[in-house]
């Protein structure tokens with residue numbers, strides 16, 4: 001069993017928690033001084049950095065949300081001038097405005113450090129040839145994983161997304177041992193290999209994969225292994241942290257959250273911590289981030305965290321699979337979708353009633369989204385062409401807003417279900433078994 | 434005037450040439466020892482490293498060509514095991530097989546060093562925000578320029594290719610000072626800004642651009658400046674070297690070829706060196722490359738090289754614009770095309786004669802390729818649909834082979850021009866004025 005930074009990764013838990021709290025106090029002090037935004041948050045509840053003497057006090061700091069980043073578009077949260085920033089990533093806006101995140105050189109180094117520990121924890125190192133099928137560019141997945149692959153000394157092949165034929169050709173022609181990409185793309189690779197008669201076990205050296213960017217399951221892990229001999233390891237992160245950050249180790253029982261870089265709280269609906277290992281809302285604090293504050297950030301995911309020592313020997317806590325969302329966001333083909341976005345498109349269409357319903361299904365782990373909408377009685381069309389035109393119009397606008405193809409189904413007036421109280425807008429029939 | 438590495442960049446010419454030759458001897462010794470391929474080339478003309486005592490002796494070494502890389506696909510030229518390689522780039526094959534290039538950490542560092550000197554030479558540094566619109570991934574442009582931007586401490590925004598609306602939004606919303614991309618894409622950005630009523634001079638801080646990846650001209654430089662206030666600087670390189678490597682300095686009179694990293698010869702048709710500043714074939718030798726030998730590599734370009742001291746104070750020689758090709762390769766929308774590839778597609782089509790002609794034009798610097806082909810008399814179709822089907826078939830296959838959309842024009846038997854001797858297959862009516 002090898003480690004990237006053995007002393008730190010196996011530090012006794014009590015020492016580690018002490019170090020984590022010292023780093024937390026330090027980050028709070030720095031951001032209080034540098035960030036008008038964060039100072040305002042602290043002051044709004046009458047706190048100064050000196051008050052943060054324990055976790056109970058820390059939990060009095062109001063949580064941040066995605067909207068705080070968007071409201072401060074583009075760079076209102078940055079606490080460093082541009083000449084101290086070396087990178088900017090931008091994620092597509094789910095409600096118009098994109099989210100802009102900045103990095104100092106230390107931020108980039110800590111990001112790579114986090115992933116380098118993770119890659120090492122499932123055995124990726126100098127001897128590996130690492131085909132990175134995550135998208136490069138503004139998306140953090142590609143470059144994040146790329147830098148980490150180089151850091152551990154693997155040979156990185158930056159194939160990026162798409163061009164499946166070439167991906168498969170390179171997997172065969174070069175001694176690729178590890179893939180990185182979304183789980184659904186790995187199944188697509190497996191399908192195309194089947195069609196081409198390529199036996200991944202016999203015609204490639206690939207035995208490992210870093211799987212991230214969308215939900216998946218134990219049963220998908222098993223299926224992928226049975227079909228291809230590839231062992232897949234999970235990943236957690238978001239561009240607001242740095243990007244993908246926390247990976248599963250060889251023990252495959254959760255993703256190690258490096259306690260010197262990140263503090264994750266799991267809270268119940270009242271904002272109180274749940275017992276170790278129980279499910280709740282994930283709240284993330286970055287402990288050494290320099291470019292902007294990310295303190296008590298409610299990312300909206302539901303999961304578990306345990307400090308129980310891992311079989312791999314690492315003492316840093318483990319985050320479980322993401323089992324749901326705290327808000328009504330849905331993730332379709334890796335894209336964040338809010339029902340409110342669909343609502344706004346429907347609102348733009350003079351021929352539609354405000355009632356709608358979203359149904360999600362998947363086949364071979366590829367998501368399909370059907371949006372049921374309802375024609376207003378006064379706009380009832382008199383022929384099939386007119387109906388098709390209406391649905392094409394809604395579909396085109398949804399594509400524009402969501403960057404996602406949805407099937408739009410037109411319904412007769414009054415036929416969509418009405419709800420008492422809060423409407424149930426989404427039926428998620430997807431399965432990752 | 435600032436330098437990235439002043440001592441080295443302004444070293445007296447004689448010292449620099451001495452250092453260059455020592456590095457050359459050293460590289461030849463290393464590659465002779467490690468590379469069976471290169472040793473074979475030396476032995477084929479009865480040379481050992483000890484014989485290389487001056488440039489005349491050096492010029493006895495047979496030249497390498499692209500085909501040497503392709504014939505040794507994928508990794509037959511590599512002289513380092515994979516655990517010493519940290520990166521692989523792959524360029525699309527112009528004749529089927531892609532070209533695979535490997536990098537040690539030192540190779541990556543030297544590549545970034547080369548570009549860092551170049552960026553500094555036209556004033557890009559810590560204070561800049563650098564929007565990199567080159568494609569990321571297997572193509573060397575994106576990652577090469579990205580690493581260099583970070584190295585000089587600029588804030589890199591890795592936007593990659595495409596999504597022009599977002600490119601323009603980020604140019605306006607963030608304090609972007611410098612763009613990198615192809616010249617034609619910069620004109621496209623200027624066009625879209627005009628359509629949107631965005632005044633680049635007033636609504637952005639962009640004043641500089643690194644322009645590379647396709648041919649352009651002084652008149653394009655002037656037009657871009659007149660329209661947008663952006664000063665564009667040229668770039669030369671190829672994935673066989675490392676990637677893009679040599680940039681224009683502020684003096685804008687050629688691209689500085691760093692003499693400690695690369696030796697460029699300019700040869701006449703008989704393989705003899707032309708006088709300083711005169712035109713000839715570019716032959717490239719990489720002096721510190723580790724992953725594989727690139728010694729006397731005929732890349733196929735025609736240009737000039739001068740050791741005359743530059744106004745900027747740098748003593749390293751300057752490469753002029755690429756004015757043509759030594760072989761019959763043409764570059765269409767940044768993609769290398771050989772007439773022989775088109776010939777092979779035509780050969781596959783049972784209904785075509787072997788005669789063909791390629792006509793290139795451009796509009797707003799966007800290339801268009803028309804391929805005239807001739808139906809065999811016995812295959813003359815009897816209706817328009819059948820003709821359209823034929824041309825669609827040829828077009829689809831050309832797209833597959835060239836990764837490029839060509840317009841295919843069907844001609845009646847015997848109507849394409851026949852040539853005595855060597856056929857003239859290409860008419861290039863493109864203009865970069």
Ligand SMILES: [Zn+2]
Pocket residue numbers: 249250251256310311312313314
């Ligand atoms: Zn573990």
Ligand SMILES: [Zn+2]
Pocket residue numbers: 682683684689743744745746747
């Ligand atoms: Zn100069």
